[in-house]
Amino acid sequence: MGNARSIGRVLGLCLLYLAIVVALLVMYGQDDFSTPSYVYQAF
Amino acid sequence: MNLSHRYVRVSVATPASSATRASVLTGALRPLANAPHLVGALLVAVLLACGSTLAVRYAVGVETRYVHVLAPQIFTLKLHGTALQTRAFQQPDLLPVYGSSELFFGGDAPQHANNFFASYPTGFGVFSVGRGNTSYLIQAQNIAAVGGDLRGKKAVVLLQTDFFHRNLVTPASYAGNFSQLQAYEAVFGDTLSLTFKRQLATRMLDYPDTLANDALLRRGAQESAQEGPLHAAVFDALLPLGRATLTMLRLQDHWQTLQYIQSQAGLQPDISRTARQIDWDALARSTEAGYKDQANNNSLGVNNKRWLEDVRDSLAPLRTNDTVFKDRVGTNKEWGDLELLLDELRERGAEVELVILPFPGRFYDAIGTTHATRQMYYEIARGIAQRAGARIADLSAHEYDQYFYLDPSGHPSPVGWAYVDQVLDSFYHSNG
Numbered sequence: 001m002g003n004a005r006s007i008g009r010v011l012g013l014c015l016l017y018l019a020i021v022v023a024l025l026v027m028y029g030q031d032d033f034s035t036p037s038y039v040y041q042a043f
Numbered sequence: 044m045n046l047s048h049r050y051v052r053v054s055v056a057t058p059a060s061s062a063t064r065a066s067v068l069t070g071a072l073r074p075l076a077n078a079p080h081l082v083g084a085l086l087v088a089v090l091l092a093c094g095s096t097l098a099v100r101y102a103v104g105v106e107t108r109y110v111h112v113l114a115p116q117i118f119t120l121k122l123h124g125t126a127l128q129t130r131a132f133q134q135p136d137l138l139p140v141y142g143s144s145e146l147f148f149g150g151d152a153p154q155h156a157n158n159f160f161a162s163y164p165t166g167f168g169v170f171s172v173g174r175g176n177t178s179y180l181i182q183a184q185n186i187a188a189v190g191g192d193l194r195g196k197k198a199v200v201l202l203q204t205d206f207f208h209r210n211l212v213t214p215a216s217y218a219g220n221f222s223q224l225q226a227y228e229a230v231f232g233d234t235l236s237l238t239f240k241r242q243l244a245t246r247m248l249d250y251p252d253t254l255a256n257d258a259l260l261r262r263g264a265q266e267s268a269q270e271g272p273l274h275a276a277v278f279d280a281l282l283p284l285g286r287a288t289l290t291m292l293r294l295q296d297h298w299q300t301l302q303y304i305q306s307q308a309g310l311q312p313d314i315s316r317t318a319r320q321i322d323w324d325a326l327a328r329s330t331e332a333g334y335k336d337q338a339n340n341n342s343l344g345v346n347n348k349r350w351l352e353d354v355r356d357s358l359a360p361l362r363t364n365d366t367v368f369k370d371r372v373g374t375n376k377e378w379g380d381l382e383l384l385l386d387e388l389r390e391r392g393a394e395v396e397l398v399i400l401p402f403p404g405r406f407y408d409a410i411g412t413t414h415a416t417r418q419m420y421y422e423i424a425r426g427i428a429q430r431a432g433a434r435i436a437d438l439s440a441h442e443y444d445q446y447f448y449l450d451p452s453g454h455p456s457p458v459g460w461a462y463v464d465q466v467l468d469s470f471y472h473s474n475g
Contacts, residue, residue, distance in 0.1 A: 006079065010082050010083050010086070012083075013079055013080055013083030013084075014087050016083070017084055017087040018087055021091065040174075040175030
């Protein structure tokens with residue numbers, strides 16, 4: 001019983017950490033990573 | 044005696060010894076059972092490592108399938124990323140060509156290398172990297188960022204006159220072509236020796252605006268640009284974080300490449316290859332015959348459309364003289380960056396060809412420089428290429444070919460490209 005509770009707790013924590021990683025990816029994955037606007041001086 | 048005694052006890056499994064080992068194992072894991080957060084974090088780390096490894100493997104497969112069809116296209120991700128460039132170097136039938144605005148100016152002409160080699164007429168295609176004002180420092184970062192082994196691989200660098208006489212590389216143009224991923228590769232990556240890293244970092248620090256918002260990259264560049272045990276120690280302390288950030292940026296590059304490929308409606312990885320014999324002299328003659336009518340409203344060899352739209356009314360401010368020309372060309376920092384780029388390619392074991400595009404002779408005569416003075420430019424270029432062990436394709440003899448150029452920037456016309464195509468083909472089929 002104690003073992004089952006421990007395993008459940010670890011799995012729950014795994015899900016929590018995965019959710020945090022996914023949230024970070026979603027938050028920062030939406031950023032604009034482009035460089036400053038492209039400058040070209042042509043004739 | 045003691046050793047054999049121990050061997051017998053371990054190798055003969057009895058119920059009693061199994062129980063003992065299980066008990067020992069449980070005892071060893073007990074601290075972990077008391078640290079569920081640590082176990083959870085470790086499991087997630089293992090899951091992420093496995094997941095990202097599989098995802099990268101998948102991305103590499105897709106990139107490899109599509110790299111040929113993307114090779115002649117010019118788009119930002121190709122210039123700023125590393126995934127496609129790395130895949131291109133791995134393909135024996137692709138020739139990476141590092142250049143700048145000439146790679147898209149006149150890009151609709153069938154003779155433009157991007158189009159001419161798209162059907163692999165002689166067994167290879169061109170993988171173009173560059174756009175307007177892609178300076179040699181940017182290209183040096185590109186090469187630092189290309190992964191894998193470059194030994195025995197071929198690459199071409201196009202030498203653009205405009206960079207040297209018009210001082211086109213400004214902080215703004217550099218920032219517009221700057222790639223955070225490639226900068227991290229140059230500073231924290233492992234493709235270059237310390238000497239090259241130092242030289243590259245020193246030049247990158249000349250453009251502080253591009254590093255201003257990234258403290259880790261800025262500090263890494265500052266530390267690697269300086270010699271001494273203290274700087275080395277600080278750099279080593281930054282390295283783990285730098286490498287971790289680099290890993291994330293590489294994953295992001297793969298992700299964006301997959302997204303780009305998916306966003307191209309109707310993009311098919313298969314390309315049609317049509318082998319044919321090419322008579323290069325006949326190609327140049329027929330191209331010139333067909334192009335003459337497009338450059339006959341001025342005596343300077345400028346394309347009619349470009350003459351009317353951009354050049355005719357811009358001549359006066361461009362007036363110069365030999366003294367100014369010598370000063371601008373002689374002191375230009377682009378030479379050092381070109382040397383860095385060629386040396387870097389050599390250090391990585393690649394075979395390089397420097398294609399020296401000529402000044403538009405008639406135009407430069409008209410604005411006040413002389414043919415004799417312009418030889419200084421070609422001599423510097425040849426000297427740098429020779430010192431770097433690069434092959435030289437010197438097209439300076441075409442300075443006075445009326446139809447070689449599209450405009451005063453020296454962008455090749457279809458006629459010019461017919462000559463460039465020939466030197467690219469000759470280099471690809473050469474035996475080193």
